[in-house]
Amino acid sequence: MxxxxxxxxxxxxxxxxxxxxxxxxxxxxxxxxxxxxxxxxxxxxIRFHDLRHTHASILLSEGVDIVKVAHRLGHSNPKITLETYAHLIPNQDNEVADIFHYALNRSVSNL
Known part of the structure; x- marks a missing residue:
């Protein structure tokens, strides 16, 4: 504008x-x-810098990809973002295990 x-x-x-x-x-x-x-x-x-952390925390808790959040924060490497905010990334282990389970079942049933 x-x-x-x-x-x-x-x-x-x-x-x-x-x-x-x-x-x-x-x-x-x-x-x-x-x-x-x-x-x-x-x-x-809150401190002004806390707004940055809040922004990143909300994005990660909503499932936004760590690489996209790192880019938005201006981090040169997503590793920096991951080290700072890893505890906020939703646990997707069960979802990943389910995907593997269904893929394995499809593979076995095609034999």
Whole structure:
């Protein structure tokens, strides 16, 4: 939306959070806004970085592939993401075992 509005004057620096014209946002302004929103919402206070962890946690608990989450977080290697968030990945052992079981039964019945 802002890119269209500012046109060629928009400075696309690939920031996650920026001012309307694409330039760097002062982090203190962002933290002040976050604190005001937390107070107004009457929710438990968290650090700004906790939003990143919450984002990754929700994606993983919903079954989003670890490689996609790693890319979204900007991790150079999914191993970094896996080491940090492995405990949040839904246990799919039973599902995998069932798939193997049915595939094995199909193979045996085709003999």
């Amino acid at each position: 802002w890119k269209k509005r500012f046109g060629e004057e928009y400075k696309d620096q690939d920031f996650v959070i920026c001012r309307e014209n694409g330039t760097e946002q002062d982090p203190r302004n962002l933290l002040r806004l976050m604190k005001r929103l937390i107070r107004a919402s009457n929710v438990t206070s």
